[in-house]
Amino acid sequence: MSETSNSMIHTSIIMFAVSMILVLISLTSNYVYKGSLSAFLLISSILFVGSFITAFKSSKLKEENIRKEAFINTSLSVFILGLVIMILTFFLVTLRIR
Amino acid sequence: MVDVLFLGIGTAILLFFTVEMITFILFNTTNNYKSKITYFVMGETFCIMGYLLLFIFILSSSDILNALFKFSPASYPEIARSSSILVSIVFYSIHIFLQFIYNLEENDQKTKYTIYLIMGVLGYIFYLYGLIAGVR
Numbered sequence: 001m002s003e004t005s006n007s008m009i010h011t012s013i014i015m016f017a018v019s020m021i022l023v024l025i026s027l028t029s030n031y032v033y034k035g036s037l038s039a040f041l042l043i044s045s046i047l048f049v050g051s052f053i054t055a056f057k058s059s060k061l062k063e064e065n066i067r068k069e070a071f072i073n074t075s076l077s078v079f080i081l082g083l084v085i086m087i088l089t090f091f092l093v094t095l096r097i098r
Numbered sequence: 099m100v101d102v103l104f105l106g107i108g109t110a111i112l113l114f115f116t117v118e119m120i121t122f123i124l125f126n127t128t129n130n131y132k133s134k135i136t137y138f139v140m141g142e143t144f145c146i147m148g149y150l151l152l153f154i155f156i157l158s159s160s161d162i163l164n165a166l167f168k169f170s171p172a173s174y175p176e177i178a179r180s181s182s183i184l185v186s187i188v189f190y191s192i193h194i195f196l197q198f199i200y201n202l203e204e205n206d207q208k209t210k211y212t213i214y215l216i217m218g219v220l221g222y223i224f225y226l227y228g229l230i231a232g233v234r
Contacts, residue, residue, distance in 0.1 A: 043107065
């Protein structure tokens with residue numbers, strides 16, 4: 001179970017970095033909808049930060065019990081929520097629905 | 099463009115804090131130990147995410163802090179909005195501080211859990227008031 005929390009920490013850090021780089025790229029571009037694009041990407045990056053914090057808390061717990069399992073489940077579900085919002089952002093912006 | 103950005107982030111903060119309020123209700127109405135802990139951890143995570151977004155929102159938007167600290171007279175909605183959002187930040191800081199120190203989901207932490215709950219609800223009410231006062 002500790003390997004799962006470690007891999008959740010790594011993946012959420014990488015996805016946070018990716019979404020922050022995308023925010024920077026969208027803010028410096030000349031795209032028409034860069035405001036809404038960067039706002040939604042910022043929200044998804046905060047979701048990845050939440051996933052990271054939860055995975056970090058689960059890695060701090062020594063014994064394997066229900067609490068640790070709950071932390072890992074929450075981390076995974078928040079991570080998937082962040083991915084879904086990130087993908088939906090690109091769909092919404094490319095379809096130009098505001 | 100700035101309006102779209104702040105409106106989206108404000109709605110996301112409201113969504114996160116509302117999820118936390120719903121997990122409070124679910125936590126207090128179930129007796130199953132495993133689902134109680136799952137609800138509590140879910141509420142903690144959403145509270146932290148909302149708090150982070152609220153912090154970025156306050157630090158990045160210049161007009162909210164400006165309305166309080168500038169010496170020229172400001173309009174009533176600006177003052178109400180910025181002061182109530184600052185008060186809600188203070189309440190949520192205590193809320194998050196408590197959840198990092200104690201294991202609040204255990205049965206022997208009832209009084210601390212009650213303080214934690216009251217702080218969260220007060221922060222939510224002040225944040226809602228801040229959002230409503232901004233509408234013209």
